[in-house]
Amino acid sequence: MRNRLLLRLLAIALIGIPLLSAAAEPISEKPNFIIVFADDLGYGDLGCFGHPTIRTPHLDQMATEGMKLTSFYVAAPVCTPSRAGLLTGRLPVRSGMSGGGDKRVLYPGDEGGLPPEEITIAELLQDAGYATACIGKWHLGDKPEYMPNSQGFDYFFGLPYSNDMNIEEGHPRHASSMDPDADFHWWDVPLMRNGEIIERPADQNTLTRRYAQESVSFIKEHQDQPFFIYLAQTMPHVPLFASDDFRNESSRGRYGDVVEEIDWCVGEIIRTLRETGLAENTLVVFTSDNGPWLRKKFAGGSAGLLRDGKGSTWEGGQREPTIAWWPGRVPAGTVNSGIASTMDLFTTAVHLAGGKVPQDRVIDGMNLSELLFHDKAGPRNLFFYYRGDQLCAIRKGPWKAHFNTWDGYSKVPPESHNPPLLYNLDQDPSEQHDIAADHPDVVKDLIQEAKGHLEAVTPGEPQYYELSPSWQEADFGLPSGAREVPKRNLQG
Numbered sequence: 001m002r003n004r005l006l007l008r009l010l011a012i013a014l015i016g017i018p019l020l021s022a023a024a025e026p027i028s029e030k031p032n033f034i035i036v037f038a039d040d041l042g043y044g045d046l047g048c049f050g051h052p053t054i055r056t057p058h059l060d061q062m063a064t065e066g067m068k069l070t071s072f073y074v075a076a077p078v079c080t081p082s083r084a085g086l087l088t089g090r091l092p093v094r095s096g097m098s099g100g101g102d103k104r105v106l107y108p109g110d111e112g113g114l115p116p117e118e119i120t121i122a123e124l125l126q127d128a129g130y131a132t133a134c135i136g137k138w139h140l141g142d143k144p145e146y147m148p149n150s151q152g153f154d155y156f157f158g159l160p161y162s163n164d165m166n167i168e169e170g171h172p173r174h175a176s177s178m179d180p181d182a183d184f185h186w187w188d189v190p191l192m193r194n195g196e197i198i199e200r201p202a203d204q205n206t207l208t209r210r211y212a213q214e215s216v217s218f219i220k221e222h223q224d225q226p227f228f229i230y231l232a233q234t235m236p237h238v239p240l241f242a243s244d245d246f247r248n249e250s251s252r253g254r255y256g257d258v259v260e261e262i263d264w265c266v267g268e269i270i271r272t273l274r275e276t277g278l279a280e281n282t283l284v285v286f287t288s289d290n291g292p293w294l295r296k297k298f299a300g301g302s303a304g305l306l307r308d309g310k311g312s313t314w315e316g317g318q319r320e321p322t323i324a325w326w327p328g329r330v331p332a333g334t335v336n337s338g339i340a341s342t343m344d345l346f347t348t349a350v351h352l353a354g355g356k357v358p359q360d361r362v363i364d365g366m367n368l369s370e371l372l373f374h375d376k377a378g379p380r381n382l383f384f385y386y387r388g389d390q391l392c393a394i395r396k397g398p399w400k401a402h403f404n405t406w407d408g409y410s411k412v413p414p415e416s417h418n419p420p421l422l423y424n425l426d427q428d429p430s431e432q433h434d435i436a437a438d439h440p441d442v443v444k445d446l447i448q449e450a451k452g453h454l455e456a457v458t459p460g461e462p463q464y465y466e467l468s469p470s471w472q473e474a475d476f477g478l479p480s481g482a483r484e485v486p487k488r489n490l491q492g
């Protein structure tokens with residue numbers, strides 16, 4: 001950083017006085033990017049998003065110094081497709097990473113993974129001269145050709161998949177994952193550094209602390225070049241583990257302990273950015289990969305005022321508590337309700353790094369610079385909600401139409417809606433009052449948008465599931481129950 005600053009000052013001195021006025025213009029050097037991606041954290045689980053007892057002072061401070069985004073969506077309501085969407089800037093259905101039928105996420109040993117021909121944000125930033133690190137949970141294929149080091153990351157430290165996988169015999173999956181006194185030996189999950197397994201089973205009590213240490217080290221080691229850190233926290237996905245300093249400290253129980261340690265981890269990163277003088281040249285975005293896993297009861301989080309949680313295309317499944325921080329660039333203390341998505345982080349980062357998004361494929365991401373740096377509405381007016389490879393709902397401005405509804409993990413069977421349910425999310429963020437009958441023109445418009453979208457989308461070759469039958473039909477069947485809804489799946 002100091003070298004880069006010196007170079008800039010030297011350049012100004014050599015070229016002459018007229019350029020001095022340009023020094024006040026947006027910084028021309030490449031900013032650093034850090035994306036902190038919690039796992040299964042709900043919209044209502046942070047102090048600054050309204051949780052009454054979970055203490056998140058560092059995230060709250062980030063929000064005070066930066067921006068809260070209150071209509072920020074992930075690309076899918078479960079782990080694998082959500083991650084694919086963020087890293088590729090594309091709806092997961094395009095890369096064959098959406099899930100479908102009964103299979104929503106990848107499992108250890110699966111043949112498929114994020115296809116190498118997909119272009120990740122890390123690959124584009126690597127090409128632009130960035131040092132790139134993936135710290136935390138991957139979950140986009142555990143064969144070497146799909147792992148982070150093959151997808152644009154110079155460095156990887158973390159787990160190849162979820163922390164509740166590879167459960168040992170004799171520990172019933174659902175019950176054991178909710179046990180606040182769970183033993184990490186119950187899950188035979190490997191901890192890896194680049195291609196090597198360095199610990200198995202991973203001592204999950206220490207993961208959040210070690211992710212913080214790894215992030216801090218990476219920042220310090222790469223302060224003289226631009227860097228990108230994708231810090232995908234393992235938790236608060238169950239099972240829940242916290243280190244000694246945080247265990248039994250939160251009145252919210254183990255879930256609170258875990259979120260408070262993640263908050264501490266973010267605080268360590270911010271502190272390091274300040275100490276190294278990099279704060280004014282680093283965009284940090286905190287969000288979550290999907291909503292809270294409500295089925296896990298006390299071990300799952302809260303979507304606050306939003307309906308349902310993980311696994312569902314109700315708002316609680318995909319709208320995430322999001323904070324953007326970049327002192328001097330993201331206006332302090334702002335709250336922006338513009339529609340935005342993790343896929344937009346791809347496009348925004350590539351733009352800020354001086355790169356170009358790929359032209360040979362559809363990119364769903366949009367550049368959020370106006371929203372983030374000028375607190376404007378932003379470019380996105382539409383959002384498509386997929387469950388697996390099925391389009392279930394669409395948002396346009398404040399309006400959201402549901403064609404299929406299906407609670408994330410409940411035993412209530414799925415329902416198709418013709419006409420679709422219609423909600424005004426500005427006035428009814430909890431999706432309680434269907435007003436389709438009062439707004440036939442809006443309903444008609446949203447049906448047209450959905451049809452147009454489906455006609456234009458080409459699903460990628462499925463990587464770990466069978467494509468739903470409706471994709472093979474010429475007419476996608478909206479708006480009706482014609483789109484076949486796969487059977488209930490309680491896995492995550």
Ligand SMILES: [Ca+2]
Nearest residue numbers: 039040079289
């Ligand atoms: Ca998740």
